[in-house]
Amino acid sequence: MQSYDVIIIGAGHNGLVCAAYLLKAGYSVLLLEKRSVPGGAATTEEALPKEAPGFKFNLCAIDHEFIHLGPVVEELELTKYGLEYLWCDPVAFCPHPDGKYFLAHRSLKQTCAEIERFSPRDAQKYAEFTDFWQRVLGMMIPIFNAPPKSVIDMAGNYDLAKLKDLFSVLGPPDKTLDFVRTMFNSPRDILEEWFDSEFLKAPLARLASELGAPPSQKTISVGAIMMAMRHNPGMARPRGGTGALVQALLNLVTSKGGKVLTDQPVERILVDNGRAVGVRVANGTEYRANRGVISNIDAKRLFLHLMNDSDVDAADPNLRERLDRRIVNNNESIMKVDLAISEPLRFEHHNHKDEYLIGSVLIADSVNQVEVAHSEPTVGKIPDSDPSLYVVVPTMLDPSMAPDGKHTVWIEFFAPYKIAGADGTGLYGTGWTDELKNKVADRLIDKLAEYAPNVKNAIIARRVESPAELHERTGFLRGNHYHIDMTLDQMVFFRPLPELANYKTPIEGLYLTGAGTHPGGSVSGMPGRNCARVFLHTQQPISQKLKDAGNAMKSTIESVFRLS
Ligand SMILES: Cc1cc2nc3c(=O)[nH]c(=O)nc-3n(C[C@H](O)[C@H](O)[C@H](O)COP(=O)(O)OP(=O)(O)OC[C@H]3O[C@@H](n4cnc5c(N)ncnc54)[C@H](O)[C@@H]3O)c2cc1C
Known part of the structure; x- marks a missing residue:
């Protein structure tokens, strides 16, 4: 042996x-x-070798923040x-149905200038909000990087800057209690408290909900660090x-x-x-x-x-x-769609600029839409009547991932692992069949086409992975x-x-x-x-x-x- x-x-x-x-x-x-x-x-794999040779797809993770x-x-x-590492800048783009959009740069100042075009108040608030969550992040980094029961290891990770963050967030008893109260809040609670504009609240809700729960869920307000991190340390992808x-x-x-x-x-x-x-x-x-x-x-x-x-x-x-x-395990999983396309997406109704495609593109029309996107999977429903999406065109930052002049699109859609009322059918009895996943994928692409109408004609090939197939490939329980x-x-x-x-x-x-x-x-x-x-x-x-x-x-x- x-x-x-x-x-x-x-x-x-x-x-x-x-x-x-x-x-x-x-x-x-x-x-x-x-x-x-x-x-x-x-992993990154040439997942469509016959239909789209030379196109490389990130089958799961794409945007790296936490490793930094x-x-x-x-x-x-x-x-x-x-x-x-190739650093993204801009880091996020979210087109709004009324023609406004959220364009976040790595620089907080530049991002506030973008928000100010539509709402000077929210621009000011965004700077304060980000500063707060940056300090919370500074306070948490030493905890992330140590075994949770090793107080000495954690303490050893605090330098002066992190201690300053810690004391600026905690401080006197009432301030500390107020911080605890914030941590009990939901992302929705704090977004309503800080901001007026839907074009800003919706993408922030979408990113906070990447933790895997709807924005109304209490005790996950900390999801706000997901956007704060994109400013510092930033968001990157390996070449x-x-x-x-x-x-x-x-x-x-x-x-x-x-x-x-x-x-x-x-x-x-x-x-x-x-x-x-x-x-x-x-x-x-x-x-x-x-x-x-x-x-x-x-x-x-x-x-x-x-x-x-x-x-x-x-x-x-x-x-x-x-x-x-x-x-x-609340039944929320991911349906993943990868496209090989012949030209980059064009956001025609939002004064298209190629820079929109560098970071992640969020399709999040309202906080309510994001709410539905994350609450329906819990009860086994597929939230595809008006889908919220996380979309990336990785080849804009890294053209080496597709043949010359061609592109890929990465689409993440939260979906139930087990579909209500379909017990015992489909793969592993989840209700997911090839027909169903392709029908849902069509709806996702229809939604994306409302913003980037050229997507449909640009598709060379596509790969769709249902939550049940994600479980099969990776072994994740309930996807x-x-x-x-x-x-x-x-x-x-x-x-x-x-x-x-x-x-x-x-x-x-x-x-x-x-x-x-x-x-x-x-x-x-x-x-x-x-x-x-x-x-x-x-x-x-x-x-x-x-x-x-x-x-x-x-x-x-x-x-x-x-x-x-
Ligand atoms: C669609 C999707 C998109 C994502 N996007 C992002 C993103 O943009 N950014 C981000 O930071 N994170 C993202 N994530 C999450 C992230 O990818 C994972 O949380 C992370 O990669 C988990 O890494 P791990 O090493 O802990 O576990 P895993 O990657 O699950 O590794 C476990 C390994 O064990 C193997 N294994 C399982 N069973 C056995 C067995 N019996 N014997 C031997 N080997 C076994 C598996 O094949 C696997 O290789 C995404 C995930 C998905 C599914």
């Missing part, structure tokens, strides 16, 4: 980041990936391994597509001696005496892990599908039931692209459950990473890095742990005195 120090289940970007840190620390690592292509929800809130790219020196990030990680992992095997679905975690000692893949091959097994897939899939019930029960008799019933919902009750030390929240599990030597762990889904690499830190800590003698804690506190104190 082949043996390694660590085996990682899944070569998603978080599994690869985790592997990179462990290899750098001197451990031998094997990654086992179920698909023939590593990267999970971060942490040190992964710099610490792993990913540019040395081939990664180049060559999201898959180029994965390729850089693969280059690093293999150069350090790591091994990545594809087409190797892990079927069983091998447990001996309460300790994870290896895995068995679908073809029966077993691999031994001398120091640990790390799962890039979420706790539900890991404990309920890949382990013997008796092994789990012996470690924690309540765990299986808690995973099964306590973790929330949940964040592995589990990103609501407040499942964040930080609640993610995925308090007893599993620090990347460790009740099975000795078995660890969790990936979108289902803190700080959650999206392309960030943070779960991978944080998990590697926890693993490395468990391998260290106590003297080293105390030394590291001392160094973390020292660097915070030094930064405060150096800069004050």
Whole structure:
């Protein structure tokens, strides 16, 4: 039996980041990936080789913001391994039905100037709103970049600037209470409080709802950071597509001696005496892990599908039931449409400029439309009567992703995983059939054509992936692209459950990473890095742990005195 120090289940970007840190620390690592292509929800693939050869599509993630809130790219020196980020500017465009539009640049000042053309009051408010959420973000970055139960690690991440953000947001008791009240609010509550104009509120609601819930949902006002981040640190895409990030990680992992095997679905975690000692893949091959097994897939899939019930029960008799019933998954998934097109989209009713196509194009006519887009999936309805969309033309920023002069379009549409009233039909009994997904895709393109009428004639080929097919390809339970919902009750030390929240599990030597762990889904690499830190800590003698804690506190104190 082949043996390694660590085996990682899944070569998603978080599994690869985790592997990179462990290899750098001197451990031998094997990654086992179920698909023939590593990267999970971060791949770029020539998905229509016959109908549209040479067109490269980001099948899932496209816009990278969160990874720039942490040190992964710099610490792993990913540019040395081939990664180049192209920064978007403008960062977002949202045409409004009445002819107004929201055009957000990376620069806050420029964005306010755009808003001012339609509403001087809202322009002023937008500057204050963004400043507030930027400070909240500054306060949260140290928490994102540390294991949620490692207070010392978190404290060590605060430098003077972050401490200033923290105290400017919190402060005296009433101010702190008011901040807590804001966090209890919904995105809709705060948008109504701050702004008058629908052309501005609707795209902000749409971006806040990327957390996977309607804008009226209480306790997710923090979704407002989704737009704030686009100003600072900004939004970028790897040259060559999201898959180029994965390729850089693969280059690093293999150069350090790591091994990545594809087409190797892990079927069983091998447990001996309460300790994870290896895995068995679908073809029966077993691999031994001398120091640990790390799962890039979420706790539900890991404990309920890949382990013997008796092994789990012996470690924690309540765990299986808690995973099964306590973790929330609200039925919202994504239907994805990729188009190969012969010319760029043209927003004819909005004084078209090609710069509109650099960032993300949001089709969000009103906050109510966004509300429907995110609430109907929960009850199994497809919100396609007046669809809200997230559209990108990646080839405007990076022409290398299509043949000369040609383009691609990336469309994200929130849709139910299980369709109400269609139980037992379609793929996995979800109600999704080829006919239905194509009918829905036609409606999405009709909606886009209201703004960019040239889209229909420009289509060379298209690929449509229903939520059920997304589940089939990626393994996401109920097609949940964040592995589990990103609501407040499942964040930080609640993610995925308090007893599993620090990347460790009740099975000795078995660890969790990936979108289902803190700080959650999206392309960030943070779960991978944080998990590697926890693993490395468990391998260290106590003297080293105390030394590291001392160094973390020292660097915070030094930064405060150096800069004050
Ligand atoms: C359509 C779509 C659009 C998105 N857009 C964005 C975006 O623009 N920006 C952004 O930041 N995020 C976006 N996301 C979210 C983001 O892509 C994911 O949250 C993130 O990539 C998850 O990474 P991960 O490494 O944690 O998990 P995953 O990518 O899910 O990796 C897990 C890996 O494990 C493998 N695996 C599963 N089961 C097994 C098994 N039994 N044995 C072996 N391997 C297994 C999977 O194949 C996969 O490679 C999007 C997601 C989707 C679906």
